[in-house]
Amino acid sequence: MINATTSMDRVLTTLNHREPDKVPLFLPLSVYGAKELGMDIKKYFSDPKNVIEAQIRMTKKYNNDCYYGFFYAAIEFSAWGGEIIFPKDSPPTAGEPVLKRNAVPGTIKPPDVGDSKSLLRVLETIQGLKERIGNSAPIIGVVISPTSLPIMQMGFDNYFDTILERPDFFKSLIRANQEFCIQWANAQLNAGATAITYFDPFSSTSMVTKDMYNKMLHNIAKETLQRIREPIAFHLASGSCIPIIEGIIDSGPDVVGISCHEDIGQLKSICRDRVTLLGNLNGIEMCSWTRQDSEAAVKSIIKKAGAGGGLIISDNHGEIPLQVSEETLMAVGEAVNKWGRYPLTWTEVH
Amino acid sequence: MKIELYKGRFKKALLDMNKDEALHLARKILSTCPLQDFVGYVLVDVLEDIGIRWEQGTVSLAQIYICGKICEQIVDEIIPPGHGLKSYKQRIAIATLLDYHSLGKRLVASFLKASGYTFIDYGCGIDEETIIEKVQQDKIDILLISTFLYPTALKVKSIRDSLDKAGYKIRILVGGAPFRFDKSLWRQVGADAMGGCASDAVSIINIWVEEGNQDD
Numbered sequence: 001m002i003n004a005t006t007s008m009d010r011v012l013t014t015l016n017h018r019e020p021d022k023v024p025l026f027l028p029l030s031v032y033g034a035k036e037l038g039m040d041i042k043k044y045f046s047d048p049k050n051v052i053e054a055q056i057r058m059t060k061k062y063n064n065d066c067y068y069g070f071f072y073a074a075i076e077f078s079a080w081g082g083e084i085i086f087p088k089d090s091p092p093t094a095g096e097p098v099l100k101r102n103a104v105p106g107t108i109k110p111p112d113v114g115d116s117k118s119l120l121r122v123l124e125t126i127q128g129l130k131e132r133i134g135n136s137a138p139i140i141g142v143v144i145s146p147t148s149l150p151i152m153q154m155g156f157d158n159y160f161d162t163i164l165e166r167p168d169f170f171k172s173l174i175r176a177n178q179e180f181c182i183q184w185a186n187a188q189l190n191a192g193a194t195a196i197t198y199f200d201p202f203s204s205t206s207m208v209t210k211d212m213y214n215k216m217l218h219n220i221a222k223e224t225l226q227r228i229r230e231p232i233a234f235h236l237a238s239g240s241c242i243p244i245i246e247g248i249i250d251s252g253p254d255v256v257g258i259s260c261h262e263d264i265g266q267l268k269s270i271c272r273d274r275v276t277l278l279g280n281l282n283g284i285e286m287c288s289w290t291r292q293d294s295e296a297a298v299k300s301i302i303k304k305a306g307a308g309g310g311l312i313i314s315d316n317h318g319e320i321p322l323q324v325s326e327e328t329l330m331a332v333g334e335a336v337n338k339w340g341r342y343p344l345t346w347t348e349v350h
Numbered sequence: 351m352k353i354e355l356y357k358g359r360f361k362k363a364l365l366d367m368n369k370d371e372a373l374h375l376a377r378k379i380l381s382t383c384p385l386q387d388f389v390g391y392v393l394v395d396v397l398e399d400i401g402i403r404w405e406q407g408t409v410s411l412a413q414i415y416i417c418g419k420i421c422e423q424i425v426d427e428i429i430p431p432g433h434g435l436k437s438y439k440q441r442i443a444i445a446t447l448l449d450y451h452s453l454g455k456r457l458v459a460s461f462l463k464a465s466g467y468t469f470i471d472y473g474c475g476i477d478e479e480t481i482i483e484k485v486q487q488d489k490i491d492i493l494l495i496s497t498f499l500y501p502t503a504l505k506v507k508s509i510r511d512s513l514d515k516a517g518y519k520i521r522i523l524v525g526g527a528p529f530r531f532d533k534s535l536w537r538q539v540g541a542d543a544m545g546g547c548a549s550d551a552v553s554i555i556n557i558w559v560e561e562g563n564q565d566d
Contacts, residue, residue, distance in 0.1 A: 087448070096450055096475075156453035160415050162369065207411045238531070240407055257549035260531070261407070282498055284531035288538075321500045 005067035006196075007137035014309040015231065015254055023306055023340030024065040025333060026140070026278065026314040029058050031091045036061075042086040045071050048125040055129060057139065061326075061334035069126040069193055070318075071118070076184065077152040079116040089322055094152040100317055110180035113187045114136045119251065123191040123252040130192030138195055140233075141188030142318075145200035146177035146224055147217050153177075163216070168309060170216075178224050185228040197233045198253065199318060205238020206259075213244045222251040231253060233257055233278055238317040242267065249275055260285075260316040265304035265316035268311070276310045281332070283315035287323040291331040298335035303347045306340065313340070356436045362395045365409065366527030367416040369423070376424045380553060393421055394465050394552065401461075415453065418460030418548060420495025427465050435486070436466040438559040442460055442489035445481055446474035447497050447505060454496040456528050461548040467555065471495075478505050482512045492558055494551060495541075503528035503535060521558055525551055 013020035029036075033054030034044035044050045055067045059061055074094040078084050083095030099108070113119050121143075129139050144152075150159045150173055163170050185196045201207060203217045225232055234248050235257030241248060242262055249256075249271070256275050258267055260282040281297055289297070296315060304310045313336055320329070339346070356379045363371035363436065374443040380388050385483060400417050402411040442462070446455045452474040470488055485493055497503040506524055513520055524536050536544035545551030 087501065090499050093449060093499070151451075156451065157415065157456050160412055163412075164416065205410055206407070209410045209413060212410075212412060238527075243426060282531055284528055284535070287500065288532070288534075323504070 006149060008130035009133055009314070010065055010337075011138050014312060015276050017276070017308060017310045017343075019307075019309045019342040022342060023302055023336055025063060025076075025336045025340075026312050027062055027064045027320055027328075027329060027332070028068055028070065028140075028315060028318050029060075029062070030068055030070045031322060032320050032324075033058060033156075034277075041088065041092065043172040045092070045121070048121050049129055051125045052128040052132065055125075056132060062278050062329045063337065065312075066137055067129050069129065069138045069139055069188060070197070071121060071125075072121055073144060073199065074152060075118050076144050077124065078118050078147055079111045079113070079180075079184075080153060082110075082152065084118075090098070093162075093321060095160065097127065097153060097155040099153045099173070100158075103169065103173075105166075105169045108176040110176045110183070113180075113184055117143045119184065119187075123187060126191040126193050139193050140195055140197055141185065141191075141193030142197045142199065143181050143185045143188075143228075145198055145202065145221065146181045147220055148200050148202040149181070150174075150175050150200060162183055162223075163212075174220055175347070181224055182227045183327045188228050195231045195233060195284075196228055197229070197235050197257070197318065199235045199237050200230065201239045202297050203244070203248075204236040204241055204259075205243045206236075208240040210243045218244075218247045218251060219247075225252045226230055230254060235278070235318055242270075245270055255312065257314065258316065263304075264301055268305035272308060272310060276312060277305055278312045278314045281314065283317045283319065283321055283324070286315065286328055286332075287321055289328050289331075291327065294331035295327050295335040295338070298332055299339045302336075302339050302344065306342075306344050307347065353379055353387075356382075357392050357396065360392065361399065364396065364400065364420060365413055367413060369420050372420045373424060373427070375493040376428060387424075388413075388512065389464075389466050393424070394556075397421060397461055397464060398549040398553060401547040404547050405550070407475075411453070414457055414548060418457050421464035422460040425466075426436050431518060436559070438467075438563060440559055440562045441489055442467060442469035442492045442494070443472055443485060443488060443490045444469055444474045444494040445472035445496070447481070447495050448475065448477055448502045449498040451498040452496075454498070455494075455547040458496065458525065458545065458551045459496060461552050462555065465552045465556075472506065478509050478512070481509055482516075485513070485518065486518055490520060491562070492521050492523065492555060494525070494555075497524065497526040497528055500528040504539060505540040506541055514540075523551060523554055540563075 010020040010024045034041045036054045072092045077094045082098045084092045086092045231254040233255035234253035238259045255278050258279040260280045360375040404414050446452050521542045523543050525539040528545045529535050543554045
């Protein structure tokens with residue numbers, strides 16, 4: 001066991017597949033910050049100062065081991081000209097698709113990060129967080145993968161049709177998104193982000209067959225990840241990954257974010273000493289959890305996957321819903337403190 | 351026996367996302383059995399099995415989407431227009447509540463169509479008030495609501511409460527990610543059932559329609 005003095009030490013130790021003082025906790029609190037400040041969601045995200053303040057407060061309040069530079073998934077869609085809808089009680093979401101299925105290959109050009117006021121606010125937030133917290137804890141930046149963003153850009157059905165019926169357009173679409181994804185990831189790293197979460201639900205076997213992943217998606221992810229400065233968390237956003245886990249590991253991430261529908265113990269046996277697992281609390285069920293439920297869920301994950309480091313407790317989707325109570329988040333933090341202290345002698349079979 | 355053989359190959363063609371082979375086999379099967387049997391015994395059965403496999407995690411969303419699309423095309427191309435595949439009195443409508451993620455609705459719509467149902471499609475991004483107004487105007491008996499986000503799923507409760515308050519009798523079937531991640535959520539929001547997948551939704555509609563027919 002290594003004595004960690006900061007969240008950064010704790011996280012780096014577990015990423016090196018060694019046991020820190022305790023299992024790190026990443027609560028992905030983005031829109032939850034509006035609740036923390038008692039603010040309307042649109043207003044909250046309109047000023048980086050709000051997000052910085054909320055992140056600082058929430059990290060302390062819930063014993064979180066990271067700061068989350070993520071605003072909402074649809075923010076990238078807005079950089080491509082999409083409309084953002086701001087509901088009162090949920091994350092901002094994408095409006096109608098902006099790319100038509102009959103678009104001409106080669107005509108799609110990636111936007112410049114510097115031209116998007118929304119993305120610049122994210123960069124300002126990351127910079128502000130870095131100034132306030134230094135290297136005490138990781139600041140997490142987020143990108144949507146070049147193969148997942150088209151779901152918002154085109155709509156799921158048109159995107160599926162494109163993949164299967166218009167391979168030339170698919171290639172052109174992905175190239176443009178890949179350039180944007182790399183530009184956006186590196187901009188966040190330059191602003192002070194410590195790591196990038198690469199959300200790629202489309203690659204999950206909940207979405208596509210293993211064969212489709214191997215033939216069409218694996219190389220795109222590998223190429224993209226190689227051009228983003230490490231470390232990277234490959235996050236399936238609650239999609240399944242066991243059938244393609246070797247491919248994901250081969251694409252080069254340090255961390256894999258996994259679904260609550262998959263057995264973290266089985267994944268640990270495959271990933272031990274190779275990639276760190278991030279997950280896999282059920283964020284939807286969390287909305288109605290008692291303190292006992294929170295403790296049981298955290299304890300179960302640690303028992304199955306805590307030994308030897310290589311584990312970060314988190315939800316399985318990358319966003320804590322507003323409907324999760326503060327008491328539940330506190331209970332999750334307390335359970336990690338109680339059951340996640342290394343060495344995990346209580347998990348040993350006698 | 352011949353149908354069984356073709357049925358297995360038809361299912362494989364669908365899972366392989368091989369449209370031409372699936373259409374060819376559908377025609378072969380139709381040459382050996384009546385139309386009603388093809389829909390009831392082959393299409394519905396095969397789609398149900400594929401849906402179960404999706405719930406078990408062995409079939410992907412892409413396969414479900416393509417299967418639904420091919421079967422929808424079979425219904426359009428092979429089955430004569432106006433042919434009464436199903437006899438039922440209930441009026442059915444489907445909508446994606448407050449969101450533009452319309453794939454779930456599209457899948458269920460494809461499966462419903464392939465199973466011989468007709469229905470009104472209210473589209474996506476529709477709000478609670480509009481749904482409440484439309485179902486009463488259109489005298490809908492069965493409403494299918496697809497949701498993408500948890501807070502949206504919670505809004506089904508206000509649809510249920512408003513329609514109850516208005517004394518309007520309707521059966522609500524919900525589906526979408528929030529309901530799959532919390533299996534008790536559909537009860538909390540006052541729905542009558544939850545479809546874990548597109549074929550599940552069709553199975554539930556089959557039961558409700560049958561109950562409606564027996565009431566006559």
